[in-house]
Amino acid sequence: MTGETRMHDAVIEGLVARERISDETAELIFSPAFDEARGRLFAAADRIRHETVGDDVFIRGIIEFSNHCGCRCDYCGISSHNRDIPRYRMTRDDILATARSAYELGFRSLVLQSGEDRYYTSRDICDIIEHVKTDLGMAVTLSIGEWSKEDYAAFKAAGADRFLLRIETSDPTLFERYHKDSKWEDRHRALMNLKELGYQVGSGVLIGLPGQDGPGLARDLAYLERLQPEMVGIGPFLPHPKTPLGKNPPGEMRRCLTFLALLRLYLPDSFLPATTAMGTLDPEGRQKALRAGANVIMPNVSPVSNRPGYQIYPDKIGQSDDAETCQRCIEDLVLALGRKPNLGFGHIKRRIY
Numbered sequence: 001m002t003g004e005t006r007m008h009d010a011v012i013e014g015l016v017a018r019e020r021i022s023d024e025t026a027e028l029i030f031s032p033a034f035d036e037a038r039g040r041l042f043a044a045a046d047r048i049r050h051e052t053v054g055d056d057v058f059i060r061g062i063i064e065f066s067n068h069c070g071c072r073c074d075y076c077g078i079s080s081h082n083r084d085i086p087r088y089r090m091t092r093d094d095i096l097a098t099a100r101s102a103y104e105l106g107f108r109s110l111v112l113q114s115g116e117d118r119y120y121t122s123r124d125i126c127d128i129i130e131h132v133k134t135d136l137g138m139a140v141t142l143s144i145g146e147w148s149k150e151d152y153a154a155f156k157a158a159g160a161d162r163f164l165l166r167i168e169t170s171d172p173t174l175f176e177r178y179h180k181d182s183k184w185e186d187r188h189r190a191l192m193n194l195k196e197l198g199y200q201v202g203s204g205v206l207i208g209l210p211g212q213d214g215p216g217l218a219r220d221l222a223y224l225e226r227l228q229p230e231m232v233g234i235g236p237f238l239p240h241p242k243t244p245l246g247k248n249p250p251g252e253m254r255r256c257l258t259f260l261a262l263l264r265l266y267l268p269d270s271f272l273p274a275t276t277a278m279g280t281l282d283p284e285g286r287q288k289a290l291r292a293g294a295n296v297i298m299p300n301v302s303p304v305s306n307r308p309g310y311q312i313y314p315d316k317i318g319q320s321d322d323a324e325t326c327q328r329c330i331e332d333l334v335l336a337l338g339r340k341p342n343l344g345f346g347h348i349k350r351r352i353y
């Protein structure tokens with residue numbers, strides 16, 4: 001064993017023991033200099049995934065019900081800057097019919113995602129949740145951005161189980177550089193409100209935003225450790241040509257997988273998706289993520305006709321596959337890894353570490 005291998009193994013031991021990550025260690029682990037050891041880090045994360053959340057891969061069907069958005073995020077293809085995409089909104093009845101089709105395919109966990117679209121009132125969202133819960137009994141996850149605490153409480157009372165809201169970056173200056181009309185503090189407060197209301201909360205970061213570095217990613221991890229979300233979704237920034245960040249390079253797969261493995265080590269029982277963005281950056285991206293700590297996958301069950309409108313980044317995978325095809329290909333992907341597809345509610349059982 002070389003001195004370098006010994007040194008890298010000591011770093012991995014420290015990470016497995018959830019030691020605080022110094023700037024020097026952060027620089028190292030996210031850089032190519034750590035490539036020799038990266039497989040061993042992923043193996044440690046995969047082992048902890050097996051011991052804490054088991055071998056099931058939880059499959060949640062996602063309906064992207066509106067691409068109208070009032071926000072101006074400098075990286076996002078459906079942000080209000082982009083005037084070149086057709087905008088669509090699904091009606092309540094279309095959303096419920098799509099949820100029912102997913103139910104009939106066997107899905108019991110549904111994610112409802114949209115841009116920040118205030119065409120739907122809080123009452124409209126509650127009505128949709130109530131119908132999904134009473135007619136279909138599915139677990140409901142919302143991913144509809146920042147709302148008031150009262151609205152979040154109303155969605156919870158209507159039956160919503162989970163809420164996904166990425167912090168995107170724990171650095172307020174970086175956040176406000178790319179979200180010109182939003183405040184980091186508001187995003188953080190929204191996450192705290194969701195926690196206080198008893199949601200299973202999902203957060204996460206974009207990997208590869210220009211200006212982000214290894215120590216910054218370690219601070220993102222520390223932020224997530226303090227927040228203790230039940231789910232963390234991360235993915236590479238993928239440049240969309242019709243956005244202000246369209247000419248920047250994409251986030252690196254190495255950094256995404258490393259961050260994912262760290263999440264599994266530092267938040268051992270959290271639910272971590274192998275995201276579509278990882279599968280778009282690398283054709284084997286989701287498989288690699290599932291071997292580095294991930295245990296969730298979210299196939300698209302939206303009507304195929306809406307998919308071109310929901311290109312938050314270009315060349316998103318699975319654009320032409322209907323819900324049934326998406327489901328089959330995800331189940332095959334999971335089985336090929338020797339894991340078990342699970343279409344159930346997928347609730348998170350919290351343990352105290």
Ligand code: SAM
Nearest residue numbers: 075076114115116143145166236237238312313
């Ligand atoms: N409006 C909701 C919100 O902001 O939480 C949900 C929809 S938003 C499009 C979902 C996620 O897409 C964001 O949290 C962001 O991280 C991700 N996203 C947007 N543009 C992206 C891009 N160019 N590359 C990778 N991910 C992107």
